[in-house]
Amino acid sequence: MSAVLSSIYAAAPAATRGQGVHLDTDPKGDNFVYTNGKSVFIRNIAKPEIAREYTQHSCNVTVAKFAPSGYYIASGDERGNVRVWDTVGDEQILKLETKPISGKINDIAWDGESKRIIAVGDGRDKFAHAFFADGGASCGEIIGHSKAVNTAAIRQSRPFRAVTGGDDTTLVFSNGVPFVLNKIIKDHTGFVQEVKFSNDGDLFASVGSDGKIFLYDGKTGDKVKELSTAEHGHSGTVFALSWSADGKRLVTSSADQTAKIWDIETSGVVNTFDYSSSGSVNGQQVGNIWKGDALLSLSLSGDLNYLDPSTSQTSRIIKGHQKGITALAVSEDKKTFLTGSYDGRVMSWEFNDGEGHPLEESSHSNQVMQLVGNGNEFISAGMDDTVKVTDISSKNVAVISTSALPRGISASDDKTIVVATENEIQVIQGGKKVDSLAVGYNATSIAINNQGSTVAVGAQDSKVYVMSLDGTKLSTVHTLAKNRGTISSLSFNPEGTLLAAGDSAGKIFVYDVATGEAKIQRWVFHTARVTSIAWSPSGKHVVSGSLDTNVYVWSTEKEMKKVSIPNAHALGVNGVAFVDEDTVISAGADVCVKTWKITHH
Template identity: 45%
Template sequence: MSATNYPKGENFLYTNGRSVIIRNIKDPYVSSAYTEHAAPATVARYSPSGFYIASGDERGNVRVWDTINAEHILKNEARALAGRVNDIAWCFESKRIVAVGEGKDSFARAFTFDSGSTVGEMSGHSKTVNAVAQRPSRPFKTVTASDDMSVNFYPGVPYKFEKSLNAHTRFVQCVRYSPNSANDYFVSAGMDAKLFIFDGKTGEKTGELVDGSLGNGNAHNGGIFSISFNKDGSQLISASSDGTVKLWNVVAKTLDQTFVVGSDVESQQVGCLWQGDFIISLSLNGDINYFQKGTAAPVKIVKGHQKAITALATVPSANTFYTGSYDGRVHAWSFQDGKVAHHNVSGAGHTNQVKGLVAEANGKVVSIGLDDSVRSIDNASKTFTAASVGTSGAPASVDSRDGVTVVATQTGNITVIKNGVPSTLSVSYVPTAVALNPAGTFIAVGDEERRVRIYNLDLQVVQEIEQNRGSITVLAFSPDGTMLASADKDRMILVFNTSDWTVKITQWMFHNARVNSISWSPDSLHAVSGSLDTNVEVWSVEKPTKHISIKGAHLEGVNATAFLDNNTVVSAGQDGSIKIWKIVHH
């Protein structure tokens, strides 16, 4: 977790994919994203002044951008290293930056934030550098932590190697200076489960933090990934692979409290941050844990997706929506009075990518996954039911109404499931999308050859439509049942009258790439679509030439969209994020 303190204490930063997430620490469901990196972002740090953020990526670039304007205007971009940037540290004057990570000839570089001019030579390491910290007052001192098992000490400016501190016996994962010069020391943490204290001016080792209850002379029972000081530098927290976060009194060299997250692999603590009264950590599974002094377990856990979100379904009557992702996880969310809340979905779910989600009017949620199964979730209990139905191949699309579920598979089958009993029709084409009309009397099936076939529930073809220009990607009936929207790979969206299957609307053509999703508003007057072009478009039935464009809604593509009500849209995408938009229609 490359999290960092915001000088004003309101937000914290971390990275996910190509995005830098700026999250409100009091209300963590309030967030924004900086999305200008061309490669996956790896670290982000506020300047001590609070006016700028420096963020690094896997290609070795560091971008410096302002925090004042909503556009986050770029101040400077520098190629800091030849490889991944692992950590960044600002000097206390907010003028100089040190970036460390992977490289060829150098694993660290110091430069001015505005011009990118080099201000010293950061030599001395022979392997990847994992962390860097700068002393918060004069004289300037910088320390780095490396896979070569050393902590290097650099006076400056200009920065110059002085000595290596070789207290650790395994990789050194983190090093941090006390933020208060009155407590003039820095602490290093390593995979040897050790925490060492060093004098801030000289770099001499002055002590060690040890949990005496362990009986092995270590601070933790596993490697330590991250440490973070409180505001005055008298205490710090450490996050370890042993599933704990520990709070230490650095001055007294004593352990004050142990926070326990869990003992399984996903409970490994890979990051931590102490900001004001908030103590938070990051679990290996992506959970953000909030702790409170005096309470051993987390008092709040913020959950979400770590991989691309591939499916979304809304339960409007319950102000709830569900999202599924590439790694098979399903999360439930409620949205009311402008506030979002997360709900765990328990039970045996999918073991592979969630390909589709759909909610019935009674609150039952049906899901399909690339584990070749159809499952259902009870919305009231937020639990997967025990029953599941296997599919004859990888499912491509699903729809469900009033206990009738239709699934199309990539192996050329259309399966109708009634009361848990499937009946399958093998077809000579590859179905790519299905939709049930609200009355449950017709099934629309799209294919790779641009055709839409209309079946009755006995799986007999009653109509065939060939108007789209590319492979059908998604189909959706309007809630009032009078219209069918058909989107394709060639960015076209057509709307048909269901009374005679004639074309009603042809003007919804503002996407620039494959359309991945289309959904209707509850009043059937508008539709929303998401595309590989990263945009969300809101369409009008009454004014088909009018549309609302949300440009760059999701990096690398919008995978799912839906209306929460007639004026609120939710979208999810390849960037693993969920966004809620308030719409003012034309």
């Protein structure tokens, strides 16, 4: 058997309140790039469901920028590392790894020849460094800042010029190459958030926490004008700016929850895009890109807003998770799947177009523990001590209090729901708790067979307690004791005759439910806690995911026959399922959902 990555449903861009996000596009304007966690994501602008992921950083990535050639990306992380890597093909070959400053990288700028890079951030001994993309040798000195530098830009044609801006409220204008200090500009009265040159290099613009927008001569650094004195300007921090291709307009994104397009000649606002209807800080606009006809502004919530200047309307919004995905379920009709994340958000996704839809009423106030698809409804359990049952068609939501942390949930075909809390097993029918059974062990996971007759409860004592369910009454039948770690995931086969039990040691046993015999004992290749197990429709295969970042697809007919998908999700796999006999879906802490085509040899 073998597996091939079929699709990636990418994370939304990471965003932190009070900080801007530096987005970028390739030179053709086909793709844009951003970061979330330890990953860099490249997505197609017209078809954002087409995505690629780069996962070679060992800590959180803070910024990524395309080289003007389009062949390389330079990405920086919170420890001061910059990696330059190939974007052509799937190998993502590393060209250079260097540590230009001893602290978080805030921004990266390439020169127009794709030869030189300036990286800026919050270092201990310096805040910026200019170096060659080939080899990492210095190509000048960026000096003049006394605090962290937030942004950098290089004029794309000769004579080269560089400008940086930071928390010291100043702009440093440097001649190049090699880069040397020309002048320090002190027009801003707040943090400088972003600087960018126009495409022809005649002008550069700066924006900051003071809400100001200044224009400067691209060759001399002399101030040309201030845009922010215009009527209908921003009333809060301006986090980001981008120029139009012809250099006659620019777009700005602000904490006042608007994005605005400015006319350079008239110094006036041409368009305003308002996102304040969200009723919270999530509507703050923290980043943007403008390349050709593609004009996007990023919300603090991670929403990517496609702006239409001809109507001053948002033509499209791409939504996603910003925090690690902790739960996954596939709908019975296999047309949609559901995800829950660390921050409590629940979303529905269409397989055919990759669009994510937040389900606000179904979301939780804390981490989503588990999701289960069941006919025309799905069930979610959260760390807010509730189970929610959502009707997929009507979106009606029933909320059931569990009075304790739900460690696991499961549902049968007749819509009986079982919930495991630490010392109690609860039975829910018709949207109400109808019975419960106190247990003398710490329950950690639970499963009910499709027929609704048998319940399995995993425990911290490494045992699985098999129970019969008669109506609403539970009674223990026998105990399964082959596992050697806390039982972390349970799943019945479609017929309800076999039970797969994964544990904290990374081992999976498959038991005969009737006899308690361990039918399969050699699925031992995970090296950390098994987080999720699911059976294929035929019952001939089982998929498992683990904190070890790996996914395995196992054969129940040939015990040692398996497919290994190493490093499926950086930081760990939290959910797996079969879409059909030949397609597996997985989700993880890298905030991604991925589908894999399985070939059964």
